[in-house]
Amino acid sequence: MNDETEKCIITRLRSAGCVFAEDETRLLISEAGTPDALEAMVERREAGFPLEQIIGWVNFCGIRIELEPDVFVPRRRTEFLVQQATALAMPGAIVVDLCCGTGAVGAALAKTLGWIELYAIDIDPAAVKCARRNVTSIGGKVYEGDLYDPIPTKLRGRVDVLVANAPYVPTESIKFLPQDARKHEAMVALDGGVDGLDVLLRVATDAALWLAPGGHLLVETSRRQALQTIEIFAKNGLIPQVANNDELDATAVIGTMPSL
Known part of the structure; x- marks a missing residue:
């Protein structure tokens, strides 16, 4: 050229x-x-x-x-979520990646930790097709469905790390996103409902059914939504904390299941 x-x-x-x-x-x-x-x-x-x-x-x-066309593009800020999960997990951990999109978070955890028992789930068929290319090659399993619905019941009470990069943009704020996101990424991966917390609420509500004692739920959110997310975690039996990274403009809320 x-x-x-x-x-x-x-x-x-x-x-x-x-x-x-x-x-x-x-x-x-x-x-x-x-x-x-x-x-x-x-x-x-x-x-x-x-x-x-x-x-x-x-x-x-x-x-x-x-990456497939129309599938949510992993953001650099989400690398902070991976960092936080890595600090809490160990090789061999059972990891569930909800709203997995491309499967990037789970794949990155597997690379960092070595072998993990990885399960990735998304409701968008295009994302699931993409995740299978990224996750099954490293021994993970990918399911299509709504949040916890397709997860094998044998995992109830056994998950060490539950990570969810769920949609958290309020519906009315979608119009302010960059054009490439608004027009070329699946809306189901962006729209978090009126306050942006609809999916995060559903994730937190059932997390206790799946987490092992001492297990962790980690979600990405925004700074302005962090306090509400903490309250949601606490109401659902999780011990919450928030972590921020100014360089990446990233916020993660972490909820820990009390030990027996």
Whole structure:
């Protein structure tokens, strides 16, 4: 690929509003097999499709997570959720990744901890298809269904770490999200209901049925929702705490099941 072509793509992406046009151009060029494929990729990016969906993967916690069109793109802030879960888990732990999307959180935990007994669940068929590519290759199991519904009953009271990157954007705030998220990611992965807490409430309500004594539920949320999330955890028998990371603009609420 000659320099003039690269400069032309950079200009086109800048005009389309891409802040990191140079980096994106290099990535598109490296992933395109032919000039025609490159042109098609650039046109999709100009049209507002997420870069990660165009190239088919995203770097998350240092691993390559494969991505399908219309599936929620793992955010860098969610790496903080993985860090918090890693600090609480051990190799061999039973880990359930609810609202798993691509399966990125569970896959990253497996990479960090070594072998874990991993179960990933999502209600979106496209996400489940994607998660199977990322999770089954490392020995995990993926289920399609609504939260806890498809989880094997043998796991009741045995889960060491339950992690959920559930949707937490209030319905009325969806319109303020970046265009690539609003138009090209499944709404079920974004919309958390009127206050953004609908799914988190359902996760917390049944968590005690699945967690082992001393087990942990971890969810990603926003700073403004953290206090309400803490209250929800406490009402459902979990000992809550909140963790923040200013660099990543990330907030995690952690609930611990009391030991026997």
